[in-house]
Amino acid sequence: MSVIEIEGLTKEYSRIRGGRTVAVAGLDLSVPEGGVFGFLGPNGAGKTTTIRCLLGLVAASSGRLRLLGAEVPRDLSAVIGRVGSIVETPTLFPRFTGRRNLQILGQIHGVGPASVSEVLATVGLAERADDRVRTYSLGMKQRLGIAAALLKDPSMLILDEPANGLDPAGIVEVRELVRRLGAEGRTVFISSHILSEIQHTADRVAILARGRLVKEGPVREVLARGGAEGLVVKVDDLPAAARALAEAGIAATIDGDALLIPLPATEGPRVTRALADRGLYLGELRPDEVDLETVFLELTRDQESNP
Amino acid sequence: MTALLRAELRRFVARDVVRVFAVAVLVAIALGGVLGAINSKVRAESEQYRGELERCLAGQYVPADELPRPFDTLEEFCADAVRPEYYGGGDNRFQLRTLPDVLKAAAFLVVIGGLLLGASFVGAEWHAGTMTTLLTWEPRRLRVLAAKALVAAVGVFVLMVVLLGAFALTLTLVAVTRGVTDGLGDHFWRSVVGTLLRIAACASAGSLVGLGIAMITRSTAAAVGIGFAYLGIVEGLIRGLRPGWQHFLLADNIAVVITGADRGIMRLPVTLTHAAVTVAAWAAALLLAAAASFRSRDVG
Numbered sequence: 248m249s250v251i252e253i254e255g256l257t258k259e260y261s262r263i264r265g266g267r268t269v270a271v272a273g274l275d276l277s278v279p280e281g282g283v284f285g286f287l288g289p290n291g292a293g294k295t296t297t298i299r300c301l302l303g304l305v306a307a308s309s310g311r312l313r314l315l316g317a318e319v320p321r322d323l324s325a326v327i328g329r330v331g332s333i334v335e336t337p338t339l340f341p342r343f344t345g346r347r348n349l350q351i352l353g354q355i356h357g358v359g360p361a362s363v364s365e366v367l368a369t370v371g372l373a374e375r376a377d378d379r380v381r382t383y384s385l386g387m388k389q390r391l392g393i394a395a396a397l398l399k400d401p402s403m404l405i406l407d408e409p410a411n412g413l414d415p416a417g418i419v420e421v422r423e424l425v426r427r428l429g430a431e432g433r434t435v436f437i438s439s440h441i442l443s444e445i446q447h448t449a450d451r452v453a454i455l456a457r458g459r460l461v462k463e464g465p466v467r468e469v470l471a472r473g474g475a476e477g478l479v480v481k482v483d484d485l486p487a488a489a490r491a492l493a494e495a496g497i498a499a500t501i502d503g504d505a506l507l508i509p510l511p512a513t514e515g516p517r518v519t520r521a522l523a524d525r526g527l528y529l530g531e532l533r534p535d536e537v538d539l540e541t542v543f544l545e546l547t548r549d550q551e552s553n554p
Numbered sequence: 555m556t557a558l559l560r561a562e563l564r565r566f567v568a569r570d571v572v573r574v575f576a577v578a579v580l581v582a583i584a585l586g587g588v589l590g591a592i593n594s595k596v597r598a599e600s601e602q603y604r605g606e607l608e609r610c611l612a613g614q615y616v617p618a619d620e621l622p623r624p625f626d627t628l629e630e631f632c633a634d635a636v637r638p639e640y641y642g643g644g645d646n647r648f649q650l651r652t653l654p655d656v657l658k659a660a661a662f663l664v665v666i667g668g669l670l671l672g673a674s675f676v677g678a679e680w681h682a683g684t685m686t687t688l689l690t691w692e693p694r695r696l697r698v699l700a701a702k703a704l705v706a707a708v709g710v711f712v713l714m715v716v717l718l719g720a721f722a723l724t725l726t727l728v729a730v731t732r733g734v735t736d737g738l739g740d741h742f743w744r745s746v747v748g749t750l751l752r753i754a755a756c757a758s759a760g761s762l763v764g765l766g767i768a769m770i771t772r773s774t775a776a777a778v779g780i781g782f783a784y785l786g787i788v789e790g791l792i793r794g795l796r797p798g799w800q801h802f803l804l805a806d807n808i809a810v811v812i813t814g815a816d817r818g819i820m821r822l823p824v825t826l827t828h829a830a831v832t833v834a835a836w837a838a839a840l841l842l843a844a845a846a847s848f849r850s851r852d853v854g
Binding site: 303304327337338339351355399 | 557558560561564565568569570678682683684686687688689690691692693694850852853854
């Protein structure tokens with residue numbers, strides 16, 4: 248079952264001096280239930296606009312959106328109690344304490360003070376809960392926003408850049424929290440520009456550029472750059488190893504201080520045996536995976552050059 | 555809706571601006587009461603007063619045969635033209651029977667206070683960006699607006715009743731302890747309560763006007779600026795250029811509601827009901843415009 252279904256979403260804005268800016272151009276996206284779904288894209292790609300459309304804050308110019316099976320915006324109120332969200336920098340009343348902010352929000356859905364204390368502890372704000380929000384650092388405001396998103400005990404979380412402004416320790420905490428929430432069976436739809444975080448937390452990703460979807464799928468598939476797979480081998484004598492592999496019928500090319508072999512990871516034992524038979528021993532053997540950042544830059548660069 | 559109303563009410567009550575406003579007004583009332591009590595006394599007639607009265611009675615102000623209306627004798631004219639209080643003397647005690655008039659004199663500030671509180675109730679929300687957060691909890695925008703409007707209207711009404719009540723009580727204490735409580739008439743207290751409720755109702759309507767404009771402009775400052783510019787300039791121009799439209803002006807109808815009757819405010823007198831309905835229509839029209847704007851425009 249898909250918890251988010253987006254069909255042909257287009258959002259255009261009128262410019263003051265005439266003309267229109269297309270923020271999202273015919274986006275189709277389906278997010279399955281459970282786990283962590285990464286939503287990536289460079290600045291201005293349309294991520295936040297898509298999230299705002301999903302939450303009914305912005306009206307779509309055309310297209311259809313469904314959230315937890317409810318048509319957005321028409322039936323959004325029926326499911327909003329099961330959706331926790333952060334849109335960009337969380338905005339709460341600066342003159343109220345963190346606790347009072349959450350109590351006021353919680354009251355709308357009948358969430359009691361005990362739950363408020365619980366989520367404040369979850370995000371590590373218990374000690375500062377009774378201070379005014381205006382005295383909070385950006386990272387603390389971000390934590391409070393996450394606490395607000397968790398307050399409804401939602402089955403789905405939509406988090407727009409939740410690690411914004413957090414220090415490294417905070418980023419790790421958010422990563423672990425997101426993983427834990429995904430593992431609990433909730434769906435976490437998370438947009439972030441910290442690609443390494445998404446790579447380590449998300450099960451699936453979608454990459455957006457110029458308002459269009461350029462890649463979507465499980466993280467491992469996306470990292471495999473369209474199905475291309477390979478092995479990286481490090482040995483002391485690279486030319487001898489290349490010759491030995493060629494004799495065993497395995498193509499290999501020297502790339503820097505390693506050999507690149509266009510075989511899947513399941514062929515690792517065959518490669519190991521071919522080298523060992525000729526007295527060459529492995530320093531390292533690993534799948535040739537690129538990181539998400541590389542894939543992201545390649546995909547979005549392609550999109551920029553072919554608008 | 556009840557939960558949303560409770561949440562909005564809690565926010566209204568917890569707002570610094572509401573608390574600061576209430577405390578500032580209470581302090582001003584206390585100070586005013588003390589000053590009023592100090593000045594509420596009978597002073598001896600001064601030499602200057604007696605000298606001026608003698609000059610007046612000698613016909614140096616106006617000859618006895620050229621008295622203006624409605625005076626028949628020089629004594630009557632001089633008693634009115636030369637009063638002891640003009641020269642630092644006479645009976646300066648606070649007269650309780652003037653309490654309704656004192657409340658009416660303060661009404662303008664009360665209504666402006668209501669407008670400010672209403673405008674800032676939603677203006678602050680747009681300024682802080684918390685409307686986005688709120689709509690991710692309650693996406694039905696008309697409900698959100700209705701809850702805010704109801705809380706602002708009721709909250710301002712109750713607040714103003716309490717503050718005006720404190721003001722009236724303070725002045726009553728001044729009159730009882732150091733002033734005059736004679737000549738109140740049979741319906742005096744009913745008149746006081748009626749005046750107080752009408753002023754609070756106008757402040758409540760003012761809060762809806764402020765809230766409506768702030769919802770459209772998404773800014774407290776813009777709402778207050780537009781409100782003052784309209785009431786001060788536009789209605790002044792209309793009053794001068796299109797006297798026939800005066801019956802529909804907000805400020806004039808508020809004045810009629812506050813005074814309880816049209817005592818020369820309108821060129822063609824209107825009834826209290828007409829004035830009340832017109833003020834309510836203004837508030838309703840601005841709320842409808844705010845609803846249309848809030849419903850159709852993107853947030854964020």
